[in-house]
Amino acid sequence: MNYYDxxxxxxxxxxxxxxxxxxxxxELTAQRDQYAAQAGDLQKRFQDEQEDVDRLEGRSLAxxxxxxxxxxxxxxxKERQEAYAARVKYDAASRELAGAEEDLRRCQRELxxxxxxxxxxxxxxxxxxxxxxxxxxxVGEKILNLEERISYLEGQQKELxxxxxxxxxxxxxxxxxxxxxxxxxxxxTWDLVGGGMLSDLAKHSHLDTAQSSVEHLQSQLRIxxxxxxxxxxxxxxxxxxxxxxxxADYFFDGIFTDxxxxxxxxxSQDRVQDTRNQIDQVLRRLExxxxxxxxxxASHLRExxxxxxxxxx
Numbered sequence: 001m002n003y004y005d006x007x008x009x010x011x012x013x014x015x016x017x018x019x020x021x022x023x024x025x026x027e028l029t030a031q032r033d034q035y036a037a038q039a040g041d042l043q044k045r046f047q048d049e050q051e052d053v054d055r056l057e058g059r060s061l062a063x064x065x066x067x068x069x070x071x072x073x074x075x076x077x078k079e080r081q082e083a084y085a086a087r088v089k090y091d092a093a094s095r096e097l098a099g100a101e102e103d104l105r106r107c108q109r110e111l112x113x114x115x116x117x118x119x120x121x122x123x124x125x126x127x128x129x130x131x132x133x134x135x136x137x138x139v140g141e142k143i144l145n146l147e148e149r150i151s152y153l154e155g156q157q158k159e160l161x162x163x164x165x166x167x168x169x170x171x172x173x174x175x176x177x178x179x180x181x182x183x184x185x186x187x188x189t190w191d192l193v194g195g196g197m198l199s200d201l202a203k204h205s206h207l208d209t210a211q212s213s214v215e216h217l218q219s220q221l222r223i224x225x226x227x228x229x230x231x232x233x234x235x236x237x238x239x240x241x242x243x244x245x246x247x248a249d250y251f252f253d254g255i256f257t258d259x260x261x262x263x264x265x266x267x268s269q270d271r272v273q274d275t276r277n278q279i280d281q282v283l284r285r286l287e288x289x290x291x292x293x294x295x296x297x298a299s300h301l302r303e304x305x306x307x308x309x310x311x312x313x
Contacts, residue, residue, distance in 0.1 A: 004128040009151065011124060014117035016155035020230045021111040027229035028104040031222060035097035042090035049083035092215050096222055103226070143307050146300045153297040156231075160290040163227040167283045170220035174276040177213040181269045214272075224279070231286070 053076070129144065 011117055011121040012151045014114040015121055018114045018117050021107050023229045024107045024226055027226050028100050032100040035093055039093040039097050042093050046086035046090045049086045052079045053083050139307055146304050150300050153293050156293045159231045160286055163231050164286050166224040166227040167279055170224045171279050173217040173220050177272045
């Protein structure tokens with residue numbers, strides 16, 4: 001029976017891989033479409049904002065008007081901030097679009113390699129059923145069914161562990177963002193009581209670090225969301241992280257509107273903390289499900305041990 005066991009295990013792994021790839025392709029296709037639309041909107045927004053800057057820097061009527069009333073510099077600074085924020089968001093969406101497209105191409109290539117695995121598995125499974133029944137009757141068939149369930153649970157373990165690993169990475173990056181914002185908040189508070197140029201530079205340095213970490217977090221959230229699509233669990237176990245793909249957009253809306261104002265840092269902290277809490281909640285559910293899978297697998301293994309004396313496979 002070892003011939004059947006080895007071949008079936010390999011084919012079952014391929015079947016699990018096929019299901020995972022199909023789920024990933026569906027999720028990545030949705031991500032690609034969302035990022036494509038988002039990048040298109042953000043590109044237009046950036047172009048519009050940059051045109052506003054160009055008008056004020058040129059010889060337009062708007063530039064003349066603000067110059068006359070003595071507010072050209074103030075208006076130009078505001079338009080430059082808005083143009084920069086739009087460009088940062090557009091660049092972030094473009095990077096995520098490229099990442100989703102590359103992952104989608106990879107999954108499609110890998111799917112072609114295991115496309116026929118399910119039909120091959122079913123054909124070999126029928127052969128083994130007949131061989132086991134001839135060798136051990138009902139007891140052998142029961143062991144066979146338990147082994148199939150264990151193989152399925154092992155696939156569940158792998159998918160859950162991959163999702164948990166992706167979630168833990170996202171959680172770690174969220175903590176990095178919060179740390180940078182906490183530091184910026186501290187220097188921002190010092191700014192309010194007359195910290196001067198040193199505190200202003202330190203605050204902006206921490207905000208730059210937070211921006212870089214947010215872009216990394218957005219990528220990790222996309223990966224986490226894709227891994228969650230791969231987790232095939234019972235119908236009563238569902239996780240939702242809707243909004244993860246828009247996280248960076250929401251964050252940058254807050255931090256770049258007027259990052260001289262301490263309240264903007266507080267708003268950004270709240271957004272990151274909400275996202276962190278959501279990741280943590282999903283991770284707890286995944287870990288609970290993993291514990292259930294591990295307990296069920298251990299129970300089936302004990303049952304097989306009790307039946308082994310009758311039929312050895």
